[in-house]
Amino acid sequence: MTTPTGFAELQELVLPALANHHGTLFAGQGLQLMAKAAFLAARSLVQREVVMAAVSRVDFVAPAPVGHALTLRAWVSRVGRSSMTVCVTGSAGLPGTPPELVLQGLFDMVAVDAKGRPIPLDCAYLNQEPLL
Numbered sequence: 001m002t003t004p005t006g007f008a009e010l011q012e013l014v015l016p017a018l019a020n021h022h023g024t025l026f027a028g029q030g031l032q033l034m035a036k037a038a039f040l041a042a043r044s045l046v047q048r049e050v051v052m053a054a055v056s057r058v059d060f061v062a063p064a065p066v067g068h069a070l071t072l073r074a075w076v077s078r079v080g081r082s083s084m085t086v087c088v089t090g091s092a093g094l095p096g097t098p099p100e101l102v103l104q105g106l107f108d109m110v111a112v113d114a115k116g117r118p119i120p121l122d123c124a125y126l127n128q129e130p131l132l
Contacts, residue, residue: 005044005045005047006041006042006044006045006075006076007041007044007073007074007075007076008037008038008040008041008044008072008073008074008075009037009071009072009073009074010033010036010037010040010071010072010074011069011070011071011072012033012069012070012072013067013068013069013070014064014065014066014067014068014069014070014092015066016066018066019066022063023065023066024063024064024065024066025063025064025065025070025092025102027060030060030064030090030102030103031055031058031105033070033072033090034058034072034074034088034090034103034105034107035052035055035107036072037072037073037074037086037088038052038074038086038088038105038107038109039052039109040074041074041075041076041086041088042076042084042086042109042111045076045079045084046084046111046121046122048111048112048119049111049112049113049114050084050109050110050111050112051109051110051112051116052107052108052109052110053083053108053109053110054107054108055105055106055107055108056085056105056106056107056108057105057106058103058104058105058106059103059104059105060102060103061101061102061103061104062092062100062101062102063102064090064092064102064103065092067094068092068093068094069092069093069094069095069099070090070091070092070102071090071091071092071099072088072089072090072103073088073089073090073091074086074087074088074089074107075087079121080121081120081121082110082111082118082119082120082121083108083109083110083111083118084108084109084110084111084121085106085107085108085109086106086107086108086109087104087105087106088103088104088105088106088107089101089103089104090102090103090104
């Protein structure tokens with residue numbers, strides 16, 4: 001199965017090394033995984049390097065306990081001159097149970113050149129409809 005451009009999916013097992021003192025996914029670890037998913041989705045769409053410019057919103061909706069499988073899905077929802085907005089959701093659950101939404105956020109990513117400066121995106125991406 002081929003992953004569409006502008007979309008990324010990551011899976012991670014919530015292990016004790018990713019957990020806080022309550023035995024659930026530590027918020028900082030969750031944010032790091034969400035940022036990785038946003039990066040991969042943005043880069044897959046524009047086929048060039050990108051960096052994170054902002055995190056508009058992150059919601060920790062529910063705890064993800066140790067032992068749960070975490071699935072992160074990211075997709076580009078808006079494309080501007082050199083920036084993109086990437087939506088990220090995270091669902092977690094045990095085998096045989098329906099996954100529950102545990103994380104969601106909006107990330108602003110910017111296409112950059114070799115010196116890290118913003119560069120315009122190809123006209124084909126501008127003002128496109130949301131991918132998902």
